[in-house]
Amino acid sequence: MFPRTARFSALLLLAASTILSSGCRAQAGADAMKMSPELTRRVALLIRTKAQLPFTYDVKVGDRRPSPVTGYDQITVSIGEYGKPLKPMAFLISKDNQSLAQMNTFDLSKDPSTITSDAGRPSRGGSEKAPVKIVVYDDLECPYCARMHAQMFPAITNRYGDNVRIVYKDFPLTQIHPWGLHAAVNADCLADQSPKAYWNYVDYMHSHLDTVGIDPDAKDKDNNKTLPVALKQLDRAALDEGTKQKLDMKRLNACVDKQDETGVKAYMKEGEGLNVNGVPALFINGEMITGAVPIEFVYRAVDDALLAQGVTPPPAVPLPSLDAPAASTETPAAK
Structure with a gap:
């Protein structure tokens, strides 16, 4: 040692x-x-x-x-x-x-806002032309994600309006969350047909985190969370939302029953390639912020991104409280 x-x-x-080992190297010669x-x-x-x-x-x-x-x-x-x-x-x-x-040379040619794309995902807030895009790697079974979803993102959309576009990508922590992957698949089944249905399902999952898995007919509801009950509830919520939005129910049922994890795992691999190891993880025009951080840090990152695009940020507003410790992030359990 x-x-x-x-x-x-x-x-x-x-x-x-x-940095140097992956770039150009001097060659032996005359x-x-x-x-x-x-x-x-x-x-x-x-x-x-x-x-x-x-x-x-x-x-x-x-x-x-x-x-x-x-x-x-x-x-x-x-x-x-x-x-x-x-x-x-x-x-x-x-x-x-x-x-x-010693002098290191870094590549400035790549726009950091392009390191993760918002394309093909349901969005909230501004259009595809919004000057700031927030890509969130989210886990529907994560309590910190639920807290941020419920409090921070409404504050962001209220403050910045159409200047910010928000999309979620799947990053369930399968090591510690037994039904997060299943919920992500269901959400994406809805997203294939209706962005509104997707967001309603995400809203529901994040707001009902504490009750998922509890059998409503059980006598002891305090210690009676089970995975089979949770999976049935997840599927029922997805199908109920599909019915409400008048989706193609045959198609939705087939998607929910199949539980194809390919798309979700592709987003998980993408996040790992960006050094995401805990959730929530936000990319604000390429700047990474992890955890349920105080919202002023998020505002600061959005303001900086707006200024870089030539847009004046809105005036300061009272800061909402996340009711969470600074920089709280849920990460996979150590192996």
């Missing part, structure tokens, strides 16, 4: 290196220039000291090559634990060998 500070510094250094063993060791020891790398880490310094920065050459330093693949990092070394610098 090595000290936690050393381990943290080493991991931080290697985390930065992943422009490569050998460094003396003494200078090579000096560079390696400096990096090892500054990054607080433990003795179990290897540092290999490559040849120097011309760089686009005046007065500096470029060198590639490979770092990692002995016996494991090393990760390359790019450094700049001055022509007079008196200083070492």
Whole structure:
């Protein structure tokens, strides 16, 4: 074992290196220039000291090559634990060998608002042309999601009107929520025919979270939640909503009975690719906010997104209370 500070510094250094390992790398060729063993060791020891790398880490310094920065050459330093693949990092070394610098280049070409799409999902608020889009990864069995759904999103739509478009994507925490996936499938069955039916079902599920699974005929209702009862209630609520909205009931019944999880799991995989590991998770024009956070943080993110689109945010309003601890997020149970 090595000290936690050393381990943290080493991991931080290697985390930065992943940007370079997946991008362009200098290739060996005629422009490569050998460094003396003494200078090579000096560079390696400096990096090892500054990054607080433990003795179990290897540092290999490559040849120097011309760089686009005046007065500096470029060198590639490979770092990692002995016996494991090393990760390359790019450094700049001055022509007079008196200083070492590091410069990371990040890709700014991609619009962050496009990292997750609102296309193909039922929406609330503004149209597809709304300047701000909020994509929410939601779990219909999550109490924090229910609290945010009931209090925060009405406040957002009231404050911003058509300037904000809200869509939900499925992210049931199947490790801890036994019926969340089933409810998501039912919601999407309704969404295939009617956005209104979808939202009514989502509203109902989030507002009746405490009663799902309780047999109304049971004598002891306090400790009588069961999965079979919950699944019947979920299906009954979906079919009742379909009847109310005059949907194609044959089609809806077939969808509910089939319980095809493909679409839901595709959204779950998408969320995992965006580092979603708990719910609710909001993407406000690409900015990620997780948990039942104080609403002023959400307002701030929406205001910033509006300003970036050239839209003046509305005046400040009294802040509603979420009645929840700051940054409360439900995450899967540890394995």
